[in-house]
Amino acid sequence: MRIKPRFLLGGGIIVLAVGYLIYTAIMNTAEYYLTVGEVQARATELQGQPLRVAGRVVPGSVSWNPSSLTLAFSIAPIPDPQAGGVKPVSSVTSNPAQQFKVVCTGQPKPDMFAENRDVIVEGRLGADHAIAATQVLTSCPSKYVPKKPS
């Protein structure tokens, strides 16, 4: 099919419109997706930015108030499974300098939320290592590879 120039114009407008929509939407909605360690390294620059942070819930740091729906806990870097960190309890760092406090208000506590679970926190980074979260997502433990008896 030969296409006359004036129809290329119409098609071109649609293509440009789609491109423009994609561009502006990315500009307006993109969030950093970082690990706790990465947030640590660039904390000042990320101040006040919308973030998604992946980390592990520090044991003993969780407090849940069901009447005000306030969930507070700390997250620490997820240990590298390759480095022998299969047993999560011992491997989460106890160094408070590497942890972030998370406060999430107005959301029910997720079913799968528990100490030592890996979570994704959505929110903004505030002062003193605190993240005001709008949502806490838990990753499914079914991600485990079934234990192979050795």
Added chain:
Amino acid sequence: MAFIGQVALMLALVLAIYSIGANLYGARRGLPDLVASARHAVWAMCAMVALAMCALWSGLLQSDFSLEYVASYSSTTLPTIYKITALWGGQQGSLLLWTFLLTLFTAIVAYQSPRRNPELSPYVLAVMAGVAIFFLGMLNFVTRPFELLATVPREGTDLNPLLQNYWMAIHPPSLYTGYVSTTVPFAFGTAALITGRLDDAWIRSTRRWAIFSWFFLTLGNMFGARWAYEVLGWGGYWAWDPVENAAFMPWLVMTAYLHSVMIQERKDMLKVWNLALVGLAFGLTLFGTFITRSGVISSVHSFTQSGLGPFFMGFLITVVVLYTGLLLIRVGDLRSEAELESYLSREAAFLFNNLILVGIAFAVFWGTIFPVLSEAVRGVKITVGPPFFNKVNAPLGLALIFLTGVGPLIAWRRATFKNLVQSFGSPAVAGVATGLICLVAGIRAWYALAAFSLCAFTLTTVIAEFKRGVVARIHMVNETPPQALANLVAKNNRRYGGYIVHVGVLMAFVGIVASSFFKTEVKKSVKAGESFAVGPYQLKYLDLSDGDTAHVSTVTARVEVSRNGREVASLAPAKLFYKKPEQPATQVAIRSTPESDLYVVLAGIDDKSGLVTFDVFLTPMVFWLWAGGITMAIGTAFAMWPNAREREAIAMAARRRTSEVMALPIAPGGD
């Protein structure tokens, strides 16, 4: 059992390799016996994969934990129905199901197409066997469903609780059927490119396959959305998760193809475009499997990360390179005489509809791979979430609804002003009137106003089409109106089936817009006997009750729902705790009406204070999304149904061919 399954898969691979060779060699050298034997090999291959599937099922049903697959995805206490569905609960099993469907469709094509398309058939089967070789290779050497465990555990780790749901029985098979059947148009397109027989034969042969694929992709997406709605407990049905996107993109491309193919049939235009679309649809199904299986893109659907990624990537790149190469070689033969004459024409409307559909698919693709791209280019992982997809697709969706109204009615070639007024006068009035009514009713969100107006506009065009057809029959063949309507649809099932699908799309679109714009959520912690309000409803939490089986323990809350002081429903949201994987789950209670859904989640129980947390959503008109889905399925079923005219045409073509074959030995004087 494991041995039988393993051997069957190996034999299937051998048969696939044989069939590809015999088909190609037989067709090149004109050896009908070899081509026939290649066809038989295809049937044997299908039987072998079916046998392997039965072997795995038997292992699941007998809880044979010596099989790694059974030990990982089943348990002794798992209900029988989920032991059956566990076949596609894990990676190896779902690839086995995929392969089975592929070989089944290959077997069906091997049955149909030698009579209808003797020239293309061997190449089509060779392409399909080639795809089967890849999947069988994976099953035999990379991710083996019959892997044995050295020590046999006494109990299995059980199926993921989210998968222990009746949707598990129908959603994955539907979606896989839709995915895998895109292979058929792709194989025919490839065969047409290889042989240079670039007329409409490949399109005519795959028309029903394309609709079949679209039917199951539609159902698969709808079932998936409904599953998410019922099981995940967040009040929504679509989160633009990579896995959902992977199912949505082939659907978009197939939708585009089903429309552009009409332009090729009627006007002999868009030939290259159509071949590109079938290639794209097939490539996207591979891409979907790749992203869900490789762990490259993080998803809420947590699949076991595996080493499959590079293999799929490699296969995908091979397919794209070969197909694009073929298309470029043949592009000169695909020129068409006809050309676009006016913006105001059906050709143009269909072309723009195609551009927008592919544009949406591209936007979804871009958003899905953006984290990977940004990490590769800038070293930082940047994600885009649902807001990105909604922002991009909302205006494109409106344009698409508008074109849904315009496309079927506008004149071919060039519409005159009179034609436009005649066709679109009353729909435009209906659209504006609906907008004004919504405005008076208090709707101020401009997007919702525009969406409802456009839906009314398009709905009116469809009604006008039905009315015109019925009136014509009443006058011409003297039928009563119901007779006329029934015959109209029966005699032009593809066209009117399509209109029914359009109505379904409008219903779903209205449901999506209303439920996204006017949803309210109330989160509340209450003690037994306390009440709280959600919209016009009063919810009173009565008490908790416990249940316990070897498989799962349950805590159920009783919630009394009343409206204007009158009790309307009693709901029982529950929290479940699955014992084998030690995993909690939610059982949502939904009161669904065409007006709105009351969706109650038992979000938390605090033993210390006795407070129970409820998360309640009041979602208007979400009912219409599901009703629209059913309507789309019904319309597609109409369009797929073979009608008398088509059957005759096929029979005639077959008769013609048989007489040609019979005449052959005589014509050259025999041998």
